[in-house]
Amino acid sequence: MHRLARLRSTTNSDNGASLVETLVAVVILGIAAVAILAGLQLSVTASDIHRKQTSDGAYVRGYVEAIEKHLNITGNYVRCAVPNDYRPSAVGYTVPAGHNAQVTAVDPLAGDGSTRSCPGGDQGVQRLRVSVSSADGRATETLTVVVRQSCETGTACN
DSSP: OHHHHHHHHHHOOOOSOOHHHHHHHHHHHHHHHHHHHHHHHHHHHHHHHHHHHHHHHHHHHHHHHHHHHHHTSTTOOOTTOOGGGGOHHHHTOOOOTTEEEEEEEEEEBOTTSOBOOSSSOOOSEEEEEEEEEETTSSOEEEEEEEEEOOOOTTOOOO
16 A cells, blocks of 8 residues: 555646646637637528518519509509609508618610600600618619500500
């Protein structure tokens, strides 16, 4: 037994971790944590943008449907229209909270699809560029649609 005690005292083993080893371990764990949190933040941001794009896509289609419904009422077609003629309040569309909606361009079209100039160039067909964006500007969806003047049966479309 005396011999075993002498062996223990002469080996001077270091059973604990030194300060340098501890600091290295903490730095490595800190770098790993930063990488994980950066990846998590990126995925949350990407998810937010995707959700807003999806919502804006549905909202822009709803806005275009409101424009088409508005134009199907005889007398609502505006010759040589400007984007303000199709603003959401004019066509009966309620812009969802946290979003902006607007018509960014209105071009009168000829029968072959080429653009015409006003006055006198509007033959009852227009190309509209409709846009809906999130209020923070992270997502914008644009839809281009061609609309025509509504004509009832037996009437002439001037």
